[in-house]
Amino acid sequence: MEGWFNPEEAEVFEEGKAVTAQERWEREMRGFRETLFHTESGRWVLQRSPLGLRDGVDQDSSRWEFLSGDEQAVEWLVGNGHEQAVARLLPHLPTEKGPGRPEIGGRVQVRLGELLPQVDQYADRHGLSRAEAVRMLISAGLARDDG
Numbered sequence: 001m002e003g004w005f006n007p008e009e010a011e012v013f014e015e016g017k018a019v020t021a022q023e024r025w026e027r028e029m030r031g032f033r034e035t036l037f038h039t040e041s042g043r044w045v046l047q048r049s050p051l052g053l054r055d056g057v058d059q060d061s062s063r064w065e066f067l068s069g070d071e072q073a074v075e076w077l078v079g080n081g082h083e084q085a086v087a088r089l090l091p092h093l094p095t096e097k098g099p100g101r102p103e104i105g106g107r108v109q110v111r112l113g114e115l116l117p118q119v120d121q122y123a124d125r126h127g128l129s130r131a132e133a134v135r136m137l138i139s140a141g142l143a144r145d146d147g
Contacts, residue, residue, distance in 0.1 A: 004066075005045060010037040011089075016080035027051075032063075036076055038089060044073040 013036040027033070028051065037045040044067040067073050070090055077086050112119060123133035 005037070005039040005041070005043065007037055007047075010039045010045070011085075012037055013077060013080065013082050013085060016082075034076070034080075036073065036080075038073075043067075044070070046076065 015034045032048045032050050035047045035049070037047065039045060046065045046067055047062050048065075049062040067076075074086050074090060077083070119133055119137065120130060122128075122137065123130050126133065126136075128136065
C-alpha cells in the first residue's frame with residue numbers, strides 16, 4: 001500500500017478489545033488483528049496483521065485492503081466500538097431504522113369486542129390484514145359522514 005496512502009497521515013482505528021472468552025478465542029482462531037485507516041482523501045483502508053506483530057514490525061506480512069465504501073467502514077467501526085467516529089466522519093449517512101414497515105401514523109389501541117369477528121371476516125374476504133381492514137373501514141365511515 002506504500003505510495004497509495006501514508007499511514008502516518010491517516011486517522012487510525014484499532015480493533016476493539018475482545019470482551020468475552022468466546023470473542024478472544026474467535027480472534028485467536030482468525031489469526032490476525034485489524035486496524036482501519038481513514039486517509040486524507042477520505043478512503044478507508046483495512047490492515048490485517050498476523051497476531052503477535054507489533055506496530056512498525058514486519059509490515060510486509062500484513063494484508064491491506066481498500067474498503068469499497070462507507071457502509072463497510074461503518075460496519076467495522078460500529079463492530080469495534082467506534083460509534084463516535086461514525087457520527088463525526090460520516091454525518092451524511094442516514095441513521096438506521098428498525099426492521100419492518102415504516103410507521104403510517106401514531107399507534108391507536110382500541111378494543112373491538114363483538115366487532116372483532118366481523119372485522120376479521122371483512123379482512124379475509126378482501127385479502128387484507130386486520131390493521132388494513134380497520135383503516136379501510138374507518139376511512140369508509142368517515143367518507144360517509146356529512147358533518
